[in-house]
Amino acid sequence: MKYNRQFVMGLSLLGLMLAASISAPWISRHDPNALESPAETRYRAPSFEHWFGTDQLGRDVFTRVLYGGRVSLLIALAVVIGAVTFGALYGAISGYFGGVWDRLLMRIVDALLAFPLVFLAVTLMAILGTGLKWLIIILILGSWMDIARLVRAEVLSLKQRPFIFRARAAGLPTPRILFRHLLPNTLTTLLAATILRVADVILLESALSFLGLGAQPPTASWGAILNDGKAVLATAWWITAFPGQAIVIAVLSFNLIGEGLRSSQA
Amino acid sequence: MIHLSPGDVTNLYWGPKTTRQSLEALRQQRGLDQPLAQQFKTWTVRFFRGDWGYSWARHRAVTELLKEAIPATLQLTVLALVLNFLLGIFFGALAGMYAGRLLGRFCNFSSLVIYSIPTFWLALIFILLFSLKLQWLPAAQMSSWFAVDVGFWEKLGDRLHHLILPVAVLGLTGAAATARYVRSRMIEAQQQDYIRLALAKGLPRRRVIFQHALKNALLPVVTLLGLYLPFLFSGAFVVEVIFAWPGMGRLAYEAFFAKDYPVIFAVNFIAAAMVILGNLLADLLYQLADPRIRS
Numbered sequence: 001m002k003y004n005r006q007f008v009m010g011l012s013l014l015g016l017m018l019a020a021s022i023s024a025p026w027i028s029r030h031d032p033n034a035l036e037s038p039a040e041t042r043y044r045a046p047s048f049e050h051w052f053g054t055d056q057l058g059r060d061v062f063t064r065v066l067y068g069g070r071v072s073l074l075i076a077l078a079v080v081i082g083a084v085t086f087g088a089l090y091g092a093i094s095g096y097f098g099g100v101w102d103r104l105l106m107r108i109v110d111a112l113l114a115f116p117l118v119f120l121a122v123t124l125m126a127i128l129g130t131g132l133k134w135l136i137i138i139l140i141l142g143s144w145m146d147i148a149r150l151v152r153a154e155v156l157s158l159k160q161r162p163f164i165f166r167a168r169a170a171g172l173p174t175p176r177i178l179f180r181h182l183l184p185n186t187l188t189t190l191l192a193a194t195i196l197r198v199a200d201v202i203l204l205e206s207a208l209s210f211l212g213l214g215a216q217p218p219t220a221s222w223g224a225i226l227n228d229g230k231a232v233l234a235t236a237w238w239i240t241a242f243p244g245q246a247i248v249i250a251v252l253s254f255n256l257i258g259e260g261l262r263s264s265q266a
Numbered sequence: 267m268i269h270l271s272p273g274d275v276t277n278l279y280w281g282p283k284t285t286r287q288s289l290e291a292l293r294q295q296r297g298l299d300q301p302l303a304q305q306f307k308t309w310t311v312r313f314f315r316g317d318w319g320y321s322w323a324r325h326r327a328v329t330e331l332l333k334e335a336i337p338a339t340l341q342l343t344v345l346a347l348v349l350n351f352l353l354g355i356f357f358g359a360l361a362g363m364y365a366g367r368l369l370g371r372f373c374n375f376s377s378l379v380i381y382s383i384p385t386f387w388l389a390l391i392f393i394l395l396f397s398l399k400l401q402w403l404p405a406a407q408m409s410s411w412f413a414v415d416v417g418f419w420e421k422l423g424d425r426l427h428h429l430i431l432p433v434a435v436l437g438l439t440g441a442a443a444t445a446r447y448v449r450s451r452m453i454e455a456q457q458q459d460y461i462r463l464a465l466a467k468g469l470p471r472r473r474v475i476f477q478h479a480l481k482n483a484l485l486p487v488v489t490l491l492g493l494y495l496p497f498l499f500s501g502a503f504v505v506e507v508i509f510a511w512p513g514m515g516r517l518a519y520e521a522f523f524a525k526d527y528p529v530i531f532a533v534n535f536i537a538a539a540m541v542i543l544g545n546l547l548a549d550l551l552y553q554l555a556d557p558r559i560r561s
Contacts, residue, residue, distance in 0.1 A: 114538040118503050122522050123534060199382065206384050207504055211519070230390060230508075237394050244387035252382035259378070 007264070010256025017250055021069035030060035061239055064220045065246050071221040073250065075136055075214075076201045082140035083201075084194050087147030088186070092178050094148065095155030106152065109145045117142050117204060125213050135214045139201055150193050154186040196258035199251045206247050222247045328532045331517060339513030341425075342432055343502055347494060349437025354444025355487065361445060362452020362483065363475055374449060380442035386504040389435045393508070396431060432509045436502060444490060451483040458482070485555045492548025495540045 020027060054060055094105040112120070124138045158164060159182075167177050208214045209223025210230070222243045229239030357373050364370030455461065456479050464474045506515035514533060521529035 114541045115534065119518065119534060119537050122503075122518070123530060125522070203382075203384050207386055210384075210386050211504070211507065226387065226390070240387070240390050240394065244384065244391065247387065248379070248383050251384075252379055255378055255382050 004260065004264075006256045007260025010253045010260060013249055013253035014257065017069060017246070017253065018073070020066055021073060024063070024066035024070065028060065028063040028066060030063040061225070061242055064225055065222070065243050068220040068222045068225055068243060069246060069250070071219060072202060072205060072223070072247070075132070075139070075205050075221065076198050078136050079139040079143065079201045079205070080194060080198050082136070083144040083197065084147050084190065086140065087144035088151045088183060088190060090144065091148035091151030092155050092183055092186070095152035096159060096174075096178060096182060109148055113145050118207065121204065121208060122211075122213065132214070132219070135205065135208065139205060142204070143197060143201060147190070147193060147197065150189060151186050154189055155182050158182055158185055192258050192261040195254055195261065199254035199258065202247065202251050202254070328528050331529065332532060332536070335512060335514045335517045338511060339502055339506070339515065341429065342436065342506070342511060342513060345429060345433045346436035346440060349433060350440035350444055350494070353437065353441035355448055355484065357441070358445035358448025359452055359480055359483070361449040362456070365449070365453050373445070377442045377445040377449070380438060381446065383439065385435060385439045386508055388439060389432070389505055389508045392431050392435055432505050432511060436505055440494065444487070447490060448483065448487055451486055452479065455479040455483040486552070488551045488555045489548040492544045492546070492551055495544030495547070
């Protein structure tokens, strides 16, 4: 029963975060990107008025964390959808056709996996550019390989099963076999891997945004808020402490859900 | 594992692609006006002859920069790896032995929480706590400015003092991953038939767990040693930037922003080489540890 507890806990944490992010305008009456504030509202410590304090421009950190959740979670969602779609297709094709194609396609995966993800991402950004659009594209480029490997392995074993032989013998077109028979059967394994992937992507996105390579101001993702806070760590710790906790909770919730799913499959 | 080697080729291939973006005045001098294939060829030939070029941003030989950065990174990562394995194996084994009980659950949950913490945020929080609030430990650099004309032991002490925080950050986050791995191996090992047999023979439980289960659970862990090479390298990236540690990560970070291609290529090459070496090492270690693989 342990996996259930993990799963439920993760799901509730995630639900809480999502609800808070979505209903941000109703929870907080501050504007996340407001610049109206005069000097005296800058760097306010957490108080009843500003739960998480204010930042260098007098913006309410609590509000920014809420809205930042939208940005961070949407980026992660977009990246994972992109990476899983591409990775699953790639892996299925590689595994299904086998032979020379499989070897070639998998060597490309190996080559890409030979670079630490952060290096790959930062190098690609140096080439392609920074900003939200590139961030998403680069994170997709950097995170589809595991999925491809996983799906390939699944397809390799599924391929030997009688129902695929029958489908082939019946003369079904290849795309139909891939989409209707092979890929749906990889879904259970894929689901747990996908959810764990979301956690990794949130971490990576926050690291890149923290380095100033992700979401550009005034848009706030969690990592970008941390970037604002790092210079004033000594005087305004709240700008660093709270968005980081939001990241931990979000990543933890995905890890819990993913682990729960995985142990229920085993 | 030889198949992993195309990594270097892709890496080298970034040369021509990246230069296309560069619109600097020195294009001709740097050979950037030539066709991409030509640039790629020139760079590859020089690279394998040992001529790794000069840093555009720092006007020093790339090899010279690397010679300074690699020892700095190794001091950090080797110590972090030691901490990682000590903590990871201890708590992982504990979580595995007491799986389903309160202690095991506690270990398991806390490792998942630590695993979910962004490395750079943990670094910031540690700086906040131990450097800024408590003022126990230095937050940046490898040594203090006053530790120049002092004896060897003072220098060593000063260096260790500077190492504590970055090593703790890297070691802790890594230990969480190791612990999770050890835990699942441990649980797996405890379900084996030979464990049940040992218990049935009436051997004390403590002895069965330590001598039979733990030993077998730790076998696959040696492969992690190889696989952690790249992890420490990329994990060290952000940590080095935060702690202003003059290692490979920071060298790369500064090179990326300066579009300093010779340095970027060299660092990427080394990173990819380390991944391949790490994988090879993992395979070899596994063979050493598990005779069943040798065939």
